[in-house]
Amino acid sequence: MQIEFVVLGALQATLLALFFIKHTEHRALFVTSTALQLCSAITLGLLSHCEHRNTIRPPISISVYLIFTSILDAARARTQALIPGQTIVASILIAAVAVKVFALVIETREKSYALLPEYSELSSELRGNIFSRAFFLWLNPLLLMGFRSIISSQDLAPIHEKLSSEMLTARVRPNWIRSESIAGEIL
Numbered sequence: 163m164q165i166e167f168v169v170l171g172a173l174q175a176t177l178l179a180l181f182f183i184k185h186t187e188h189r190a191l192f193v194t195s196t197a198l199q200l201c202s203a204i205t206l207g208l209l210s211h212c213e214h215r216n217t218i219r220p221p222i223s224i225s226v227y228l229i230f231t232s233i234l235d236a237a238r239a240r241t242q243a244l245i246p247g248q249t250i251v252a253s254i255l256i257a258a259v260a261v262k263v264f265a266l267v268i269e270t271r272e273k274s275y276a277l278l279p280e281y282s283e284l285s286s287e288l289r290g291n292i293f294s295r296a297f298f299l300w301l302n303p304l305l306l307m308g309f310r311s312i313i314s315s316q317d318l319a320p321i322h323e324k325l326s327s328e329m330l331t332a333r334v335r336p337n338w339i340r341s342e343s344i345a346g347e348i349l
Contacts, residue, residue, distance in 0.1 A: 164202060164207060164210055164211065164265075164268065165265055166261055166265040166268055167203055167204070167207030167210060167265065168207065169261050170203040170206075170258060170261045170262065170265065171203040171204055171207070172202060173254055173257055173258045174196055174199045174203050174244065174256055174262065175200055176201040176253050176259065177196045177199075177255070177258075178196045178197060179250065180250065180254070181193045182250060185346070199330060201228075206228075206265075209221070209223075209224060210224055212344055218288060218289055219267060219289055219290065219291070220269055220270050220272065220291040220292070222291075222292050222334040224269050224291040225266060225269055225270050225291065226292065228262050228263075228265055228269065229266060231262060232259055232262040232263055232266065232294065235255060235258060235262065236259050237261045239254055239255035239256045239258075239259055240253055240301050242255055243256070250330060269295060270291040270292060271293065272289055272290070272291065272292070273293075304317075304318075
């Protein structure tokens with residue numbers, strides 16, 4: 163399990179303890195929501211471990227979750243900071259947002275340094291994180307190379323075997339031969 167999710171879980175457990183001690187107007191709602199956030203921190207840690215062990219690309223689902231919850235938690239922390247007497251809760255929420263942003267940075271790093279040799283040569287598109295794929299940042303090294311010199315076929319990353327011309331030719335050839343024979347019968 164990664165340390166950022168352990169810290170996030172500890173912050174959520176601290177909030178849960180605070181809401182158990184304090185008698186506020188919506189105590190049951192706060193306790194329930196914080197308990198669910200604690201469960202999500204534990205689940206994120208386990209999911210992150212499994213994703214990093216079994217995939218080439220940084221986990222997109224965890225990144226999306228961390229982006230949205232960081233934004234929503236930042237609004238919640240701001241609201242708590244504006245309520246008189248809620249500075250401890252607001253401070254913990256701000257720390258949780260900071261840990262989530264840190265976790266997002268950690269989760270979106272490329273894993274090419276940790277991949278087996280046969281996977282480290284895959285294209286940067288396949289290894290890219292959510293930001294790289296959304297904004298086509300994986301193309302920047304290729305565009306820079308094309309700006310500095312002429313690109314040859316050896317400069318390009320290998321394509322996926324399902325997209326290779328041999329594979330596609332084998333799939334198209336029977337249909338092509340059949341269509342040629344049908345066209346020959348019509349003429």
